[in-house]
Amino acid sequence: MNSKPFARRPGARPSSGHAAPSSSSSRSDQARRPPPRALPALPTGSLSESLLVASDGLAAVLKGYALNDGLLGLWRAYPELTAASRGAVQDLLYSTLRDHGRGSSILQTLLSKPLEEPRIEALLLIALHRLETRPETAHTVVDQAVEAAAHLAEGRLKALVNGVLRNALRQWPALIAGLADKPEAHWRHPAWWIEKVQHQHPEHWQALLAGNNTHPPMSLRINPRRSSLTDYRRELEAADISCVELGPLALRLNTPRPVAALPGFAEGRVSVQDWGAQQAATLLDLQDGQRVLDACAAPGGKTAHLLELADIQLLAIELEESRCQRVRDNLSRLGLTAELQTADCSHTRDWWDGQAFDRILADVPCSASGVARRHPDIKWLRRAEDVAGFATVQAEILDALWLVLAPGGKMLYLTCSVFAEENGQQVARFAARHANCRRAAFADGTTEKQWLPDAQHDGFYFALLEKTL
Structure with missing residues (x-):
């Protein structure tokens, strides 16, 4: 299995027009894509399938590969995934990474020594996040994670995954209590990042860090050459999509929707763009x-x-x-x-x-x-x-x-x-x-x-x- 499905860009921003200050990336490395590979015999759309694929993605990020562009490589590596399965994998990756400082601290407590298999470590991090955010599905999560582990590291660490996760369930209150005095776990940011915003934004640093761990809003920009705010709001209402007005040509959806569900998107009547980013053209x-x-x-x-x-x-x-x-x-x-x-x-x-x-x-x-x-x-x-x-x-x-x-x-x-x-x-x-x-x-x-x-x-x-x- 190819261990590098992502483009390595440790110093790059997600969107820029200039070379990033990175000594480890190259055009050829960024352009490389892994060959397609067949998934093991796991039920299509199952949690075990999603955990297996997501572990590939998270392991790559933990090695220093950017997630945003690398998801394209992940889909190429697993071409048989359905659209619903891709969505489930992406949700697992994004939510686990938002809480990574917390999950990594819990895992370190549960392990007697560091793991040598990156995808098993990634699988455990994703499963632990799932246990915390969906405790009502705990036993299903453990069973499905063990099933996914059977297809990783030649199945050698299946028992380890089972033991770590079941141990986590037994110790959960104590594990959570142990995070209170660990800033990286509590704020879910690296220590240097926490210290920098504390110093530079002393009045807002807590809200800033907490906001970085939330789901972002979905805002729309109306194209005035093809529509108007009034007309487009009517289109959203007809599609049963609720929103709030941000400006003369801007709306924020109360619930994010797929781009394909937005009326007139393909026809150019509207674009998805953060309200902050929309300030540039007017300023x-x-x-x-x-x-x-x-x-x-x-x-x-x-x-x-x-x-x-x-x-x-x-x-x-x-x-x-x-x-x-x-x-x-x-x-x-x-x-x-x-x-x-x-x-x-x-x-x-x-x-x-x-x-x-x-x-x-x-x-x-x-x-x-x-x-x-x-x-x-x-x-x-x-x-x-x-x-x-x-x-x-x-x-x-x-x-x-x-x-x-x-x-x-x-x-x-x-x-x-x-x-x-x-x-x-x-x-x-x-x-x-x-x-x-x-x-x-x-x-x-x-x-x-x-x-x-x-x-x-x-x-x-x-x-x-x-x-x-």
């Missing part, structure tokens, strides 16, 4: 006729939003052709057009034609600490030193893009991070380096915005930089 201060650069464009949500709001000449840049294609697909669905180039946005000599831009959207690579609930593997793949690595890349991008911004033009600096090194400190350093940089005020008079994850939106940082004459 950029667009005007018709402007020449605009989206420097880190994939997957294309913000690119499309810019084109929906104004008649502009837009160039969108992405580092990899596969990610550029995602932007094209999004624009095509929405009936929008832009010039796209596959390039490193900081290497301006490779793509710039010498004509300056009136507006630049710099949605730079970052730690993605503001969207960890959407990408729960981030909490465990990131290292403290990665934040400084991203800050270095961000500075390189900003300095390069500043050269192609027209005098009097504006650049919106944007991250999905909550760490100061990537946000306020980064902007302050940039302004100090460039005498012709003025921090422009937003409509509310502020010169920067730090949105922390909450029930309405993910975590984002925004600063508008104006190039003086």
